[in-house]
Amino acid sequence: GAVVSQHPSRVICKSGTSVKIECRSLDFQATTMFWYRQFPKKSLMLMATSNEGSKATYEQGVEKDKFLINHASLTLSTLTVTSAHPEDSSFYICSASGLGGRETQYFGPGTRLLVL
Amino acid sequence: GENVEQHPSTLSVQEGDSAVIKCTYSDSASNYFPWYKQELGKGPQLIIDIRSNVGEKKDQRIAVTLNKTAKHFSLHITETQPEDSAVYFCAASIMKAGTALIFGKGTTLSVSS
Numbered sequence: 001g002a003v004v005s006q007h008p009s010r011v012i013c014k015s016g017t018s019v020k021i022e023c024r025s026l027d028f029q030a031t032t033m034f035w036y037r038q039f040p041k042k043s044l045m046l047m048a049t050s051n052e053g054s055k056a057t058y059e060q061g062v063e064k065d066k067f068l069i070n071h072a073s074l075t076l077s078t079l080t081v082t083s084a085h086p087e088d089s090s091f092y093i094c095s096a097s098g099l100g101g102r103e104t105q106y107f108g109p110g111t112r113l114l115v116l
Numbered sequence: 117g118e119n120v121e122q123h124p125s126t127l128s129v130q131e132g133d134s135a136v137i138k139c140t141y142s143d144s145a146s147n148y149f150p151w152y153k154q155e156l157g158k159g160p161q162l163i164i165d166i167r168s169n170v171g172e173k174k175d176q177r178i179a180v181t182l183n184k185t186a187k188h189f190s191l192h193i194t195e196t197q198p199e200d201s202a203v204y205f206c207a208a209s210i211m212k213a214g215t216a217l218i219f220g221k222g223t224t225l226s227v228s229s
Contacts, residue, residue, distance in 0.1 A: 006159075034216065043205065043221045044160070093159050103148040103215040107159040 003027050004096050006108035013084055014116055021079045021111045023094030029074035030096035034105060035067070038091045050077055074098070084115040118143045118210050122220025131229045135196050139206035139220050140188040148209035149182060149189045150217070153202045160205060164191070196227045 003026040013019050023033060032051050036044040048069050050056040056069035066088075068080040077096075081088055091112055095105040119142045129135050141149075147168035152160035166173045166180045166189065173180050177196075182189040193200055203224050207217040 002162075004159075032215075043219045046216060046218075049216055097215070103209050103217075104150065104162065104165065105217060106162060107152070109159045110157070112157075 002099050002106040004030075004094065004106050004108040006094055006111050008111060009109060010112040010114075012114045012116065015085055016083055018080055018082045019084055019113060021081075021092055021094075021113075023077045023079070023096070023108050025075045025096040025098070025106075028096075028099040030077075031074065031098040031102070032096070033071055033077040034095045034097075035069060035077075035079050036093045036095065038093060038110075040091075044093065047079075081113065084113070086115045089113055089115045118146075118208075118218050120206060120208050120218050120220040122206050122223060124223060125221065126224045126226070128226045128228065129196050131196060131198060131227055133196055135193045135200070135225055135227075137191045137204055137206065137223045137225075138188060139190070139208075140186075141208040141218075142187070143208065143210055143218075144187065146208040146210060148215070149180070150207050151178075151180060151191050152205045152207065154205065154222075155202045163204075193225075196225075198227050198229050201225055201227045 005024045007022045035047045047062045048056045048058045050071035052071050052074050058064045071077040093110040095107045097105045122139045150165035153163045154160040177194045179192040203222045205222050206220040
């Protein structure tokens with residue numbers, strides 16, 4: 001149990017375009033989903049927390065108009081990087097909690113975004 | 117603000133040896149401490165966790181200890197194998213919109229055969 005998937009696994013896009021990343025909990029209902037960003041050889045940086053049916057809570061310094069998060073159901077959250085620029089290139093990872101104790105987070109495999 | 121310090125940043129051991137990674141946290145309200153293993157290009161995988169009402173937890177070759185008074189917790193891997201080579205992250209819970217985690221900076225463990 002506790003499988004979280006992400007799609008796509010990697011994406012290359014042109015500067016100025018928007019990219020949507022999906023995060024799904026496959027075998028449990030995720031009351032909360034989290035989005036992280038990770039730079040090479042660095043730790044995970046929390047971007048935002050989303051609860052199903054409500055607006056996401058963004059961390060300080062994260063632009064909510066640039067990183068749009070939707071948590072439409074208990075198994076799906078999406079992150080849309082709008083008007084992407086090369087500095088948005090990164091590894092984006094989602095996690096979901098709702099199984100095995102509300103604090104326990106299970107991570108997806110990550111999405112590698114490269115903006116040209 | 118909340119902070120988690122993790123040491124060492126890199127650790128090299130011979131196959132069969134033990135490996136210990138230590139973390140300290142700052143938020144006295146933290147009550148949940150997971151450890152994750154991340155292989156290159158993949159998402160973190162939960163390997164063990166401990167809650168504040170427990171001082172030690174073991175799962176086969178992996179154990180975690182927690183000292184709430186000193187605000188530190190440690191990961192112990194015994195009889196290391198080359199497949200244990202990865203980056204390990206500790207984390208501590210913090211209350212945000214739901215229970216979020218704050219992560220240490222990671223330890224790169226290399227097990228040579």
